[in-house]
Amino acid sequence: MTNPEPPVSPARRTRAASTQLDFLRRMLGQPKAIVGLVVLAVFFLVAIFAPLIAPVDPSRYVGRPHEFPSAAHWLGTTGQGQDVFAQLVWGARVSLFIGFSVGALTTLLGLVVGMIAGYMPGVIDGLLNMFTNVFLLIPGLPLLITLASFLPPGTVTVILVLTFTGWAWPARVFRSQVLSLREKDFVSASVVGGEGLMRIVFVEILPNMLSLVVSSFFGAVTYAIASDAGLAFLGFENVNTVSWGTMLYWASNSSALLQEAWWTFLPPGLCIALVAFATTMLIYAMDEVTNPRLRSEKEIDRVLRKYHVTAKRSTPVARKPLA
Amino acid sequence: MSPQNAPRPSPASPSPDVPLLDVRDLRVEYLTRRGPVRAVDGVSLAIRPGEVVGLAGESGSGKSTIAHAVLRILRPPALITSGQVLFRERDTLDMDDAELEQFRWQSIAIVFQSAMNALNPVLRVREQLTDVMLHHGVPKNEAAARAVRLFDLVGIDPARLDAYPHQLSGGMRQRAVIAIALALNPDLLIMDEPTTALDVVVQKDILQQLARLRRELGFSVLFITHDLSLLVEFSDRIAIMYAGEIVERAPARELFERPLHPYTLGLMNSFPSVSGPKIKLSGIPGSPPDLAAPPTGCRFHPRCPRALPLCAQSTPLTKTVSTGHTVACHLV
Numbered sequence: 001m002t003n004p005e006p007p008v009s010p011a012r013r014t015r016a017a018s019t020q021l022d023f024l025r026r027m028l029g030q031p032k033a034i035v036g037l038v039v040l041a042v043f044f045l046v047a048i049f050a051p052l053i054a055p056v057d058p059s060r061y062v063g064r065p066h067e068f069p070s071a072a073h074w075l076g077t078t079g080q081g082q083d084v085f086a087q088l089v090w091g092a093r094v095s096l097f098i099g100f101s102v103g104a105l106t107t108l109l110g111l112v113v114g115m116i117a118g119y120m121p122g123v124i125d126g127l128l129n130m131f132t133n134v135f136l137l138i139p140g141l142p143l144l145i146t147l148a149s150f151l152p153p154g155t156v157t158v159i160l161v162l163t164f165t166g167w168a169w170p171a172r173v174f175r176s177q178v179l180s181l182r183e184k185d186f187v188s189a190s191v192v193g194g195e196g197l198m199r200i201v202f203v204e205i206l207p208n209m210l211s212l213v214v215s216s217f218f219g220a221v222t223y224a225i226a227s228d229a230g231l232a233f234l235g236f237e238n239v240n241t242v243s244w245g246t247m248l249y250w251a252s253n254s255s256a257l258l259q260e261a262w263w264t265f266l267p268p269g270l271c272i273a274l275v276a277f278a279t280t281m282l283i284y285a286m287d288e289v290t291n292p293r294l295r296s297e298k299e300i301d302r303v304l305r306k307y308h309v310t311a312k313r314s315t316p317v318a319r320k321p322l323a
Numbered sequence: 324m325s326p327q328n329a330p331r332p333s334p335a336s337p338s339p340d341v342p343l344l345d346v347r348d349l350r351v352e353y354l355t356r357r358g359p360v361r362a363v364d365g366v367s368l369a370i371r372p373g374e375v376v377g378l379a380g381e382s383g384s385g386k387s388t389i390a391h392a393v394l395r396i397l398r399p400p401a402l403i404t405s406g407q408v409l410f411r412e413r414d415t416l417d418m419d420d421a422e423l424e425q426f427r428w429q430s431i432a433i434v435f436q437s438a439m440n441a442l443n444p445v446l447r448v449r450e451q452l453t454d455v456m457l458h459h460g461v462p463k464n465e466a467a468a469r470a471v472r473l474f475d476l477v478g479i480d481p482a483r484l485d486a487y488p489h490q491l492s493g494g495m496r497q498r499a500v501i502a503i504a505l506a507l508n509p510d511l512l513i514m515d516e517p518t519t520a521l522d523v524v525v526q527k528d529i530l531q532q533l534a535r536l537r538r539e540l541g542f543s544v545l546f547i548t549h550d551l552s553l554l555v556e557f558s559d560r561i562a563i564m565y566a567g568e569i570v571e572r573a574p575a576r577e578l579f580e581r582p583l584h585p586y587t588l589g590l591m592n593s594f595p596s597v598s599g600p601k602i603k604l605s606g607i608p609g610s611p612p613d614l615a616a617p618p619t620g621c622r623f624h625p626r627c628p629r630a631l632p633l634c635a636q637s638t639p640l641t642k643t644v645s646t647g648h649t650v651a652c653h654l655v
Contacts, residue, residue: 300399303354307402314395314423315351317403317416 026289033285039278043271047092054086058242065254066261076263078247079254087242088267094243095225098158099275102224105163107217110170111206117171118178119201129175135168141230148231153238158231162224170216177209211290218279218286229272244268342369342409343543344393344431344511349406351385351392354399360615362388364567365406370511375537375544377554377575379590380564383611386547387436389564390513393545394431395423410511429459432504433513434497437520441500442488448499449484455506473502476539478532494525501533505540513545518553530557551590555579560647563587566612566622573648583650585627621653629654 027033046053056062059082067077075084117128143165151157181187182205190204206213225244231237232245239246251257251265304311307318351363363385370376378386391397393408395415408415410430418426435441443451449470456466474481477498479491488496497517504512514533518526534557537544546558554561555575562572563584571584582588589607609626612618618625624634633653641651 299356300354304399304402307404309402311399313420314418315392315397315401315403316399317395318405 023289027285030285030288032281032288036278036281036285039274040282043092043096043275043278046089047096050089050093054083054089056083056086058082058086058090059240066256066259066264069263075267076261078250078264079256079259079261080250084247084263084267087247088244088271090242091244091247091268092271094155094241095228095245095272096275098155098162098228098243099221099225101159102162102166102228103217103221105159106166106220106224107170107213109163109167110172110174110216111213113167114171114174115178115201115206118175119182119197119205125175128171132168132171132175135165136172138165140165140227144227144231145234145236148236153236155238155241158228158237161231162227166220166223166227170220173212173216174209177212178205181205181208211286215283215286218283222276222279225272225275229268244271341371343372343374343411344368344370344545345407345409345412346389346393347407347409349389349392349408350404351388351397352402352404354402355615357615359402359404361617362401362567362614363392366564366567366569368562368569370543370545372510373537373541373543374560375546375558377558377561378545378547378564379549379551379554379561381549381590381607381611383614384564385567386564387515390433390515390545390547393513394427394433396427396433425459428455428504428509429507430509431511431513432507432509433515434500434504434517436516442496444488447485447487448491452484452499452503452506455503459507461507469506470502473505474499476505476536477502493521494529497521497525497529498532501529501536505536505542508540509542511543511545513547515547516549517546519548519550526553533557549590551593563590566617567614568622568651570623570652571648571650573650577645577648581648583644583648583655584623584652585629585654586623589626589628621651 061081062083063073063077063081065077065079065081067073067081069076069084073083073085075088078084078087113128113132117125117132144161147161147164148157151161178201187200187204190200195204228237228243229245229248232239232243233248233252235249237243237246237249239249245268247268248265251261251268254261254264256262256264301311304316307316308320309316309318346366346368349363349366349368350361352359352361354360366385366389368376368378368389378389380386388397388401392401392403393415395403395418397403403416406416410426415423415426442448446454452470452473453463453466456469457463461469470484471481474484479495479498479502483491483495488499491499497520501517518529521529530553533544536542544558546554548554551561558575560572561575561578562569563578563586564570565586571578571582571587573581578587579591582591586607593606607626608628612622612625618635620636621627621630621634621639624630627634631653637653639651639653641649642655643649644655
């Protein structure tokens with residue numbers, strides 16, 4: 001059990017504010033959330049303060065190819081003789097930027113399409129849903145590659161391409177959620193109350209699925225960072241920008257694997273995995289906080305153990321005195 | 324109704340004093356973050372074969388918790404911390420999951436509060452009715468035949484067996500739920516506020532039907548409600564619960580003619596009588612206590628119009644005032 005919460009006078013703050021604070025506090029009480037947040041925070045700080053952390057220009061040739069990690073080059077040098085550590089630090093900027101902007105854009109686009117489709121049965125839903133299905137059916141990677149090879153290479157292109165191919169899944173998920181929320185009585189009540197369509201969809205329904213939206217945002221971030229790395233690795237990005245993906249591209253290009261220059265490909269790979277890990281942890285934590293059943297089960301088991309009881313399908317019976 | 328179940332004494336037959344269900348000193352707690360909340364605190368209750376026992380009290384007094392604890396269907400954080408629930412001298416609190424699975428429905432069936440939620444909306448009523456029989460080993464054709472008979476018994480046209488729940492009216496749904504409860508010919512039927520969602524006319528109808536069924540089939544009933552007026556005609560004995568304890572119990576008629584606990588009086592004054600003289604309904608001021616920190620002394624004293632200083636200090640003992648009539652109040 002966590003420490004008892006400090007008493008607050010209910011009169012001094014509104015109910016909404018109190019539930020928001022409560023939500024934050026519960027979120028921060030989750031080890032998973034803390035791990036996720038800390039990892040993400042570290043990466044963001046590194047990205048923001050890249051010029052201070054790694055003053056070396058990541059594209060400059062500073063040493064011989066494939067130099068082993070040393071005091072001068074903490075993570076050695078690439079096959080081109082660039083500083084791996086500097087690339088990693090500066091690469092975080094591009095990779096995180098792409099990841100989070102694609103996450104936000106796909107979620108936003110998915111929300112607009114999914115919510116309107118879900119709330120407007122008939123022709124509009126039919127059309128939007130058809131579009132969504134088409135995008136779900138098109139194999140993602142070939143479309144990515146096709147688009148990426150026709151558009152001028154650059155970060156903005158990558159973001160647009162990934163958003164274009166990634167919005168359909170969240171749209172589908174949101175639509176189905178709206179379909180079920182639409183039938184709730186509170187929606188009927190607001191229809192009778194004369195609220196407009198946009199208000200019903202975005203003020204009445206949307207807050208009810210906020211946890212889903214946030215989870216899907218973090219899911220999209222992971223998808224974007226991984227796909228970005230994939231595209232770059234295949235050489236469909238501007239290989240002169242420094243990102244974790246282009247680092248992998250160059251590592252493969254200069255046959256780092258054959259040279260056993262693990263320091264060139266392991267760090268960017270690990271960073272991608274770490275970000276994915278952190279966002280996943282946040283999704284789990286979010287789930288446990290917004291779904292009280294998941295949250296309390298562990299707590300209950302812990303309390304039951306004090307009574308020498310384990311939870312089964314039937315109501316437990318405590319026969320022994322308290323531990 | 325079927326040869327498949329163990330024979331049981333017919334309602335009129337011997338040993339009416341050996342209870343069918345004997346709940347002794349049952350204590351059920353909900354383990355919350357603020358510590359255990361005692362929803363049922365040392366309740367004893369016996370139901371004899373063929374008897375209808377009413378259990379009344381406000382929302383949150385623990386009456387449904389008792390019903391669900393007897394069947395062991397409460398999920399953690401609920402925990403039974405003491406007591407015995409003897410059914411034909413077998414303690415259900417000692418049964419494991421497998422035994423309970425056979426025991427439930429076969430021996431004690433329950434009609435849940437809301438018929439709409441008790442029925443699965445995507446299955447036909449027939450399937451839901453036969454499901455429970457098949458699960459307990461009734462052969463398929465026998466189950467099908469019994470489904471028709473059960474619908475006849477509860478007064479629905481068996482043609483409606485193939486309806487989905489939403490195609491039935493509220494009253495029909497509740498009847499269908501009762502039919503499912505009776506499918507295995509249980510010895511005891513627990514009815515957990517079975518008619519709260521129904522209008523008075525349908526309510527009356529169903530209760531009359533139930534009384535008739537009970538006479539024909541001979542099962543006992545534990546009837547849980549907050550509406551005391553329902554219990555008068557329908558039950559043999561009534562127990563009144565407040566804040567997890569039984570505060571008064573008496574034969575039905577006696578309780579209505581001579582209610583002794585101020586809470587019982589309050590409950591009775593909360594409902595209008597259809598046929599009796601016009602009286603002003605008084606209700607009970609305040610709301611039920613927080614069971615994580617129940618009031619000292621008599622739990623009802625903060626709301627009691629006749630509380631004495633003594634009531635806040637000491638817990639009243641349960642006194643027997645006449646045969647079968649007990650009350651826990653300092654004023655008696």
